[in-house]
Amino acid sequence: PAASLSTPSSPDALPAAAASPRAPPARASRRVASPGPATARAAPMGRGGARDGAAAAPPWHSLPDEVLEHAFSFLPAAADRGAAAAVCHGWLGAERRSRRRLAVANCYAAAPRDAVDRFPSVRAAEVKGKPHFADFGLVPPAWGAEAAPWVAAAADGWPLLEELSFKRMVVTDECLEMIASSFRNFQVLRLVSCEGFSTAGLAAITEGCRNLRELDLQENYIEDCSSHWLSYFPESFTSLETLNFSCLEGEVNFAVLERLVSRCRNLKTLKLNNAIPLDKVASLLRKAPQLVELGTGKFSAEYHSDLFAKLEAAFAGCKSLRRLSGAWDAVPDYLPAFYCVCEGLTSLNLSYATVRGPELIKFISRCKNLQQLWVMDLIEDHGLAVVAGSCSKLQELRVFPSDPFGAGQVLLTERGLVDVSASCPMLESVLYFCGQMTNEALITIAKNRPNFTCFRLCILEPRTPDYVTRESLDAGFSAIVESCKGLRRLSVSGLLTDLVFKSIGANGNCLEMLSIAFAGNSDLGLHYILSGCKTLKKLEIRDCPFGNKPLLANAAKLETMRSLWMSSCSLTLGACRQLAEKMPRLTVEIMNDPGRTCPVESLPDDSPVETLYVYRTIAGPRSDTPDYVQIV
């Protein structure tokens, strides 16, 4: 989240008026014409400043708001602003009144109206909804996370809102219509993994948002109403910088798209969907050679030499291209058409691409400046060995399974990851799906790369042991947490006992997010985690033999965390009741068999709980639960 909220808003100019008539003190302030600081006399909190100047340095609490707000504008991270706000009431007031960016990591942690009231000057807001495991189908439909209350509250209290971002939420066409009509200077709409809207809603945005700069649709489920949403951008509209409609399934009017791209000279990011054929991609590139990021859509065609030449020429003109993605079912013969951009690429996302073989590897090997590589396991170990040798600046690697439910043909082993970790000194983030692993490999990786901040390993078959020694992978993952002192995110897999959690609990001092599946042998495993991992924010667990005791013993810990998800573990209703009783500022949600309709109150304490989702909140229990969710 820090990355998206990185740049501080430009500092407000300090009004000359709120000044002491006296000369400022000897210590010169370089920046803005700062009015004389307040005196040592206890000035009223908040506004107002010194009237009778004294030579002594002012106590912090009587600095005028403008000074405080200016100072806070240099704190880019929300956490730092939060810390500043906690110093005293004066700072709290100054900070909250001047905060421009708000990230609500759990839409149920606070009521929308309260958030808007508390931070009245927000220009950019990001709200996240469903739990992470919803991405994998573990949350049934109609769970909640509606964006509507947030849009309504924003429309009321943030008329100057410029940016809105929703992730894993239900966004309706009505929401989009309200956004289009409520914010005069709306500029950025980002929807990630959302659902509930259609192209009709998009039309409202394109028609109504005259100052739109970014329309970024990532992995949403969008109903195609065949409304020509792109055509609703007025002909006079030229401010677009980002257009991402890669997740849209339907057709778009190409002529309209081409005209749009031609007149938006600031367009930097263009991510097309699968409906745009290759030759049209070439045409668009000729109109927008200034592109920095391109998503090519389907990128598949029979080989034709004239199309090849067209593409090659088009890409040759794109001197600024740095990020490339697309669902390349590409005939490998086309890859050489854009060898010319390889040198400049910092990001390559081929995670939807089924292209494989030597052409793919040759292509990647030319990308000497690659920092981010997302690819399918079709690259195989030998492909990753080439990556290791070629991409010395690699920071992030993600390797996805091409055949997740398949016959277990092992395409990718631990070798690939060992090679990359050995040769890429800046590698700090890994997501790796593979068929087998050893402790030795993990220990080697840990030794090579103590700088990991994110390590997610998914061995496809649950509870797979070290394939050489047949032991658990405790030693390997322990090595990772012991070596990588800055690790913030960890996903473990394979055969694991409680011991690995002892290690994680003791060593995961920066760990913020932990994902566990099919691991551990007893309550101890969970206890180690909850009693350790000082900075843990999100914990998600499935199919582990963890029960009630560690949950209750560490109830207080849960309030220091954003959320806890436990499904298919060994929890019973009684413990959930106790937890809810003990911790009034947590919402304890249970999800059971959707077919069961009897109210939770009537069930005995020893009833098993299939899914528990607990999160801290200042808003009290939500009122929009579906029938299969019960708040205890």
Added chain:
Amino acid sequence: MELELGLAPPNDAGSCGKRRSAEAFGVKKPTLPLFLRDDDDDGDHGNGEDDTGDARDCEISMGNKRKRLVGWPPVKSAHRPRSNSHVKVKMEGVPIGRKVDLSRHASYHQLHHTLRLMFPSTSHHGDPYAVTYEDVDGDWVLVGDVPWE
């Protein structure tokens, strides 16, 4: 819930030696559970261990296909192999049909839930409908008999 049927593996004209998965049938086990565990089970979810040799046999006999668990491996649907999985759904007595994207559902329960939302019924107890589909042979069959995948 497991159904057990007496069934001889196909291509097995009495001899068990032919198939690659013969090792599974080395022990005489003519019965196979056909209904793999899905999220319906209120059984031991804590450790998805199969203590019945039957289930493992079934797993092996399905050509080494990994047993399908809900939400595992953790890949987003966008990253899964995509195919057009929309099916038309019509309800008797309702003139306008709907379309359901099967790939966005991970179980029969989720499908039933979606159908209940699409075709609301006044009855709140259990399953108000029979959900059927037309199979490859053109027969109308009740959904739920075969594993979701």
